[in-house]
Amino acid sequence: MTTLQTSTPLRLHHLHLRSSAPQVLAAFYEDLFELRPATAPDGLLALAGGERAVVIHSGQAGEAGTLAMAAYAARSAEELAALRARLGDIVQDAGAAGEVFFRSGAFTVTDPQGRRLLFGVPRTRREPDSMAARLQHTVFQTTDLAAVVDFYVNRIGFTISDEVVADDGAVATCFLRSDDEHHSLAFFQGSNNVWDHHCYETTCWNDIRDWADRFARVRRGIFFGPGRHGPGNNLFFMVTDPDGNRVELSAELEQVGADKTPGVWPHEEYTLNSWGRGWIRT
Numbered sequence: 001m002t003t004l005q006t007s008t009p010l011r012l013h014h015l016h017l018r019s020s021a022p023q024v025l026a027a028f029y030e031d032l033f034e035l036r037p038a039t040a041p042d043g044l045l046a047l048a049g050g051e052r053a054v055v056i057h058s059g060q061a062g063e064a065g066t067l068a069m070a071a072y073a074a075r076s077a078e079e080l081a082a083l084r085a086r087l088g089d090i091v092q093d094a095g096a097a098g099e100v101f102f103r104s105g106a107f108t109v110t111d112p113q114g115r116r117l118l119f120g121v122p123r124t125r126r127e128p129d130s131m132a133a134r135l136q137h138t139v140f141q142t143t144d145l146a147a148v149v150d151f152y153v154n155r156i157g158f159t160i161s162d163e164v165v166a167d168d169g170a171v172a173t174c175f176l177r178s179d180d181e182h183h184s185l186a187f188f189q190g191s192n193n194v195w196d197h198h199c200y201e202t203t204c205w206n207d208i209r210d211w212a213d214r215f216a217r218v219r220r221g222i223f224f225g226p227g228r229h230g231p232g233n234n235l236f237f238m239v240t241d242p243d244g245n246r247v248e249l250s251a252e253l254e255q256v257g258a259d260k261t262p263g264v265w266p267h268e269e270y271t272l273n274s275w276g277r278g279w280i281r282t
């Protein structure tokens, strides 16, 4: 079977956030993540810096904290064209909003529950950040895990790295990879279809310390972690941005070969945090 990992490796490149207070949200990412304003079409606010970037869509009051699109970068125009050809009739042109950070030719797909992924080739080569933390993965809660996993694996080409399985055999969480990193996308079975979090990958434990100190400066406290996830084996903590979006900082995320058999983990706190207290989605 053709997978992204073996044919068109993709990395999460930027996010399109909806916010009812774009300026407040932008100030947070400018201050804490060292992003700077970038050119964007009317109605959009774009920020970029090093290996992280966001596009903020101004939205109605109820739209704060929702994700309009998660944008994944291909390595070349040739690989993007091959992916577009393979995906066939589910591809939609991205338009101007999809080409803020991508070259023309970017396109979107929409999953069975309405989430949009944007695929493209970045306009510019990225420079390392002064404080390392590359945008790396995003996660959603879903009311129909089986349907979305079927779409992302069998239609798009993501590969299952690990699953969390309840005592009754029901899959509770699925971690999906699009290159050699353990997951660039994941889904938790939940009672609502909501955006769960996004994550930045640092280089070591001391980076985790430095990022926690940075959030401490503005008194934005940790709500989950520090700890180590079972699936992915990464060190982590989580904070929230001004819209309540959950933001994870991570280090030591596992690398996974293309032939790895998907792992199975028990649905318990120690899977989500091997150091103790977990955050069980319901």
Ligand SMILES: [Fe+2]
Residues within 6 Å of the ligand: 137, 139, 197, 198, 199, 248
């Ligand atoms: Fe995560």
